[in-house]
Amino acid sequence: xxxxxADELQVxxxxxxxxEFIKSHFRDYGMLLSLLVIMLFFQVVxxxxxxxxxxxxxxxxxxxxxxxMALGMLxxxxxxxxxxxxxxxxxxxxxxxxxxxxxxxxxxxxTTIACLIVGGLIGAAQGYWVAYFKVPSFIVTLAGxxxxxxxxxxxxxGMSVGPFPVVFQRLSSGFIPDVFGGEGFNxxxxxxxxxxxxxxxxxxxxxxxxxxxxxxxxxPFGLFLFKNGLLAVLVIAFxxxxxxxxxxxxxxxxxAVLIALYAFVTxxxxxxxxxxxLGGNEKAAKLSGIKTERLTFLTxxxxxxxxxxxxxxxxxxxNTATPKAGLGFELDVIxxxxxxxxxxxxxxxxxxxxxxxxxxxxxxNNGMSILGIGIDYQQVIKGLVLLAAVSxxxxxxxx
Amino acid sequence: MNAILEMRGITKTFPGVKALDNVNITVKxxxxxxxxxxxxxxxxxxxxxxxxxxxxxxxxxxxVYEGEERRFKGIADSxxxxxxxxxxxxxxxxxxxxxxxxxxGNEQAKYGVIDWSLAYSRTKExxxxxxxxxxxxxxxxxxxxxxxxxxxxxxxxxKKVKLLILDEPTASLNEKDSDALLNLLLQFKAxxxxxxxxxxxxxxxxxxxxxxxxxxxxxxxxTLDCRAQAVSEDRIIRGMVGRTMEDRYPRREPKIGExxxxxxxxxxxxxxxxxxxxxxxxxLNIRRGEIVGIAGLMGAGRTEFAMSLFGRSxxxxxxxxxxxxxxxxxxxxxxxxxxNRIAYATEDRKTYGLVLAEDVRxxxxxxxxxxxxxxxxxxxxxELAVANDYRAKMRIRSPNVFQETVNLxxxxxxxxxxxxxxxxxxxxLILDEPTRGIDVGAKYEIYTIINRLADAGKGVLMxxxxxxxxxxxxxxxxxxxxxxxxxxxxxxEASQEKIMHAIVKSGRR
Numbered sequence: 001x002x003x004x005x006a007d008e009l010q011v012x013x014x015x016x017x018x019x020e021f022i023k024s025h026f027r028d029y030g031m032l033l034s035l036l037v038i039m040l041f042f043q044v045v046x047x048x049x050x051x052x053x054x055x056x057x058x059x060x061x062x063x064x065x066x067x068x069m070a071l072g073m074l075x076x077x078x079x080x081x082x083x084x085x086x087x088x089x090x091x092x093x094x095x096x097x098x099x100x101x102x103x104x105x106x107x108x109x110x111t112t113i114a115c116l117i118v119g120g121l122i123g124a125a126q127g128y129w130v131a132y133f134k135v136p137s138f139i140v141t142l143a144g145x146x147x148x149x150x151x152x153x154x155x156x157x158g159m160s161v162g163p164f165p166v167v168f169q170r171l172s173s174g175f176i177p178d179v180f181g182g183e184g185f186n187x188x189x190x191x192x193x194x195x196x197x198x199x200x201x202x203x204x205x206x207x208x209x210x211x212x213x214x215x216x217x218x219x220p221f222g223l224f225l226f227k228n229g230l231l232a233v234l235v236i237a238f239x240x241x242x243x244x245x246x247x248x249x250x251x252x253x254x255x256a257v258l259i260a261l262y263a264f265v266t267x268x269x270x271x272x273x274x275x276x277x278l279g280g281n282e283k284a285a286k287l288s289g290i291k292t293e294r295l296t297f298l299t300x301x302x303x304x305x306x307x308x309x310x311x312x313x314x315x316x317x318x319n320t321a322t323p324k325a326g327l328g329f330e331l332d333v334i335x336x337x338x339x340x341x342x343x344x345x346x347x348x349x350x351x352x353x354x355x356x357x358x359x360x361x362x363x364x365n366n367g368m369s370i371l372g373i374g375i376d377y378q379q380v381i382k383g384l385v386l387l388a389a390v391s392x393x394x395x396x397x398x399x
Numbered sequence: 400m401n402a403i404l405e406m407r408g409i410t411k412t413f414p415g416v417k418a419l420d421n422v423n424i425t426v427k428x429x430x431x432x433x434x435x436x437x438x439x440x441x442x443x444x445x446x447x448x449x450x451x452x453x454x455x456x457x458x459x460x461x462x463v464y465e466g467e468e469r470r471f472k473g474i475a476d477s478x479x480x481x482x483x484x485x486x487x488x489x490x491x492x493x494x495x496x497x498x499x500x501x502x503x504g505n506e507q508a509k510y511g512v513i514d515w516s517l518a519y520s521r522t523k524e525x526x527x528x529x530x531x532x533x534x535x536x537x538x539x540x541x542x543x544x545x546x547x548x549x550x551x552x553x554x555x556x557x558k559k560v561k562l563l564i565l566d567e568p569t570a571s572l573n574e575k576d577s578d579a580l581l582n583l584l585l586q587f588k589a590x591x592x593x594x595x596x597x598x599x600x601x602x603x604x605x606x607x608x609x610x611x612x613x614x615x616x617x618x619x620x621x622t623l624d625c626r627a628q629a630v631s632e633d634r635i636i637r638g639m640v641g642r643t644m645e646d647r648y649p650r651r652e653p654k655i656g657e658x659x660x661x662x663x664x665x666x667x668x669x670x671x672x673x674x675x676x677x678x679x680x681x682x683l684n685i686r687r688g689e690i691v692g693i694a695g696l697m698g699a700g701r702t703e704f705a706m707s708l709f710g711r712s713x714x715x716x717x718x719x720x721x722x723x724x725x726x727x728x729x730x731x732x733x734x735x736x737x738x739n740r741i742a743y744a745t746e747d748r749k750t751y752g753l754v755l756a757e758d759v760r761x762x763x764x765x766x767x768x769x770x771x772x773x774x775x776x777x778x779x780x781x782e783l784a785v786a787n788d789y790r791a792k793m794r795i796r797s798p799n800v801f802q803e804t805v806n807l808x809x810x811x812x813x814x815x816x817x818x819x820x821x822x823x824x825x826x827x828l829i830l831d832e833p834t835r836g837i838d839v840g841a842k843y844e845i846y847t848i849i850n851r852l853a854d855a856g857k858g859v860l861m862x863x864x865x866x867x868x869x870x871x872x873x874x875x876x877x878x879x880x881x882x883x884x885x886x887x888x889x890x891x892e893a894s895q896e897k898i899m900h901a902i903v904k905s906g907r908r
Contacts, residue, residue, distance in 0.1 A: 210780055213780075268777050268779070269772075269776055269777060270768040270772050270775050270776075270777060273761065273768060273777060276757065276761075277757065277765055280755070280756045280757055281750075281753065281755065284750070284751055284753055284754055285754065287710075287733060287743070287745060287751050288765045288766040289710070289732075290733075290765075348756060
């Protein structure tokens with residue numbers, strides 16, 4: 001390695017001040033900041049109800065399936081496509097799970113595995129047309145939306161089917177048991193929270209020292225400490241609150257693991273990098289030896305599996321499968337990804353952005369419900385927030 | 400002779416950059432005035448000031464046109480006075496007809512109802528003037544680039560043009576079409592229409608220009624008068640780069656070894672019109688350390704041949720054999736071609752070469768991500784080291800490797816594309832128009848890189864429409880016409896005349 005290059009780089013990168021750094025990374029921090037502001041706002045106007053342990057638990061349970069689908073939708077949108085069918089897949093897979101367990105007598109484990117496979121197959125069926133036949137994804141998944149909405153009705157015979165075995169319900173309503181046997185306080189929750197904070201801080205210090213060694217542009221040290229400190233306080237405070245109630249919901253752990261996994265895949269793996277290249281310039285990606293068709297196909301398969309998982313979680317939460325389950329979910333999921341800063345033309349978007357976007361929507365839903373705002377005006381406000389967030393993003397990018 | 404246009408002391412600043420610094424240019428009525436300068440010298444900015452894209456008030460200095468000072472607020476203002484600009488990237492709607500395009504925004508209409516027979520008859524007249532023999536209702540998408548250029552000019556004529564500005568009009572034209580276009584300019588001159596011609600092709604400029612204004616780094620260097628005496632290309636280059644170019648092509652002592660790549664009976668058919676054979680039975684070879692050129696006119700099938708060879712990226716029903724070191728290899732997908740150490744750097748870097756929204760680093764490693772990753776995980780530090788290495792070796796001018804490639808100049812973008820392919824460690828590099836749209840200084844750097852590759856023992860196949868470039872760089876030149884190789888010259892015996900002669904002869908058959 002030429003040593004000159006590192007020197008040259010250092011020369012070309014004078015120390016950045018806090019303000020400059022925040023300005024140049026406004027898009028990264030802006031989202032998180034607006035989520036915090038929205039949370040603060042609702043915390044105040046609901047007289048502290050928003051962050052009560054019970055409500056916080058509800059917030060997680062209500063939004064888990066949206067967040068999980070947003071992970072898959074992010075990849076689809078980054079690849080330059082869209083999937084309108086996820087709401088219908090949620091309904092269909094939930095219905096299938098209900099029929100398998102309640103009517104056909106399968107056990108929950110077999111059912112879960114089968115349903116995830118079915119979700120993947122649905123994704124594959126749609127991805128096949130998009131990737132290999134070049135039918136626009138909007139059309140294919142619009143068709144899928146109608147087909148699976150209809151199939152859900154047919155499968156359930158227009159009726160609600162439930163209840164489910166207790167084991168299956170735990171998927172949504174269960175909590176991580178306390179191994180320390182605390183009474184009224186779940187030490188495991190606090191322990192897991194602290195452990196994950198320690199892990200996050202360890203990894204961010206390691207990558208920072210690596211970056212410094214190689215003269216990559218880094219955040220000013222003060223800001224770096226502040227960011228990690230804030231994150232640590234937030235996570236531990238959150239876990240503390242959860243611990244005073246019933247501990248960490250199973251769903252939360254599934255969600256956290258998936259978020260970490262997808263963040264890693266998009267940032268650090270060759271597959272992730274290739275999806276961004278595919279969405280950024282499909283022709284150039286193809287001429288660089290990337291199997292663009294197969295990659296597109298796989299993003300839809302992935303979306304199908306995650307929509308299937310979301311379907312299971314949603315059904316378990318309601319403890320019944322209804323023909324109307326999943327109605328309109330696709331809109332919340334797509335909105336979350338775009339609020340999170342993804343570009344409608346593909347190639348741009350982050351997992352963290354999509355997750356924050358999902359929680360922006362979730363907190364607003366929850367907060368407005370507590371305030372007693374009707375479903376009518378809730379929709380109006382959510383629509384306006386989506387428009388505002390994306391126009392702000394477009395405006396920022398033009399500058 | 401009176402001046403039709405005088406731009407005095409034009410200064411235009413963008414945040415942090417002075418794009419134009421006290422530029423003066425005087426265009427006399429009825430002359431062809433050439434504007435030359437390296438990329439980034441300020442030519443396009445100057446023309447945007449003139450046409451009103453940058454409105455009065457956003458620059459300092461004055462524009463005097465037809466004897467009066469003008470303050471254009473937008474393109475509409477300048478167009479109404481007969482100043483028409485034709486941009487390098489043509490602004491035609493592909494799925495509309497010639498007539499519809501010519502009168503777009505200027506429809507031949509009464510009370511909003513278009514008089515089609517009038518539009519068609521006027522279109523026919525205009526097409527006759529520019530020498531384009533096509534029906535007015537032909538869709539623009541069905542025309543070649545050269546003919547589209549003529550439609551643009553016809554469109555300008557329909558607006559009663561007095562000062563025609565052409566930005567790189569011949570960049571994507573073959574020599575025949577270029578000549579026709581230049582003759583058209585001369586014909587307009589005879590009719591009293593003045594023009595400003597922006598071009599990198601200095602031979603064309605010395606052919607038609609009456610005066611040449613040279614810009615460098617946003618300032619006027621000089622105005623050369625060609626009427627008094629002919630101005631040599633070297634003289635113009637000296638003004639552009641601020642130094643004399645001893646040699647436009649870096650020297651190299653070829654060390655040519657054994658045959659690396661051999662292509663036998665390669666054929667390919669058009670992807671849509673299945674019966675049209677675009678690549679006809681090509682046989683060629685490339686040796687170690689050799690730079691082999693493919694000369695030919697635009698549309699001769701050179702790019703199509705290269706892309707069909709590189710992972711069947713063009714065409715269908717492809718047949719033929721490719722041998723590397725005497726053994727047949729599979730090049731049926733890009734991945735396999737790359738694995739067999741063949742690389743293809745495209746002629747169209749924005750569409751096929753780069754992911755523009757991503758930074759230099761990610762573009763450099765795109766074709767060989769395995770080279771910077773373990774299993775499926777990218778080693779970011781190693782990736783950064785690779786990117787920095789290429790940035791230094793190839794002299795990519797960017798603040799750092801985190802610069803998005805959309806912000807780089809053409810020459811630097813080309814260096815990123817070359818870096819990407821070099822990092823895939825090829826033995827055979829196919830370079831398609833490697834210096835298209837790049838300024839003189841950057842061209843020299845690209846040539847140096849190509850020579851270095853050949854010296855390192857790689858085989859280079861270079862496709863270029865600029866014959867002097869092929870003659871200056873290659874060891875051997877194949878000539879292609881209408882999909883077939885029609886001649887092969889050793890560099891010692893090759894000349895522009897011989898190549899043209901071969902093309903003309905094969906066309907007659």
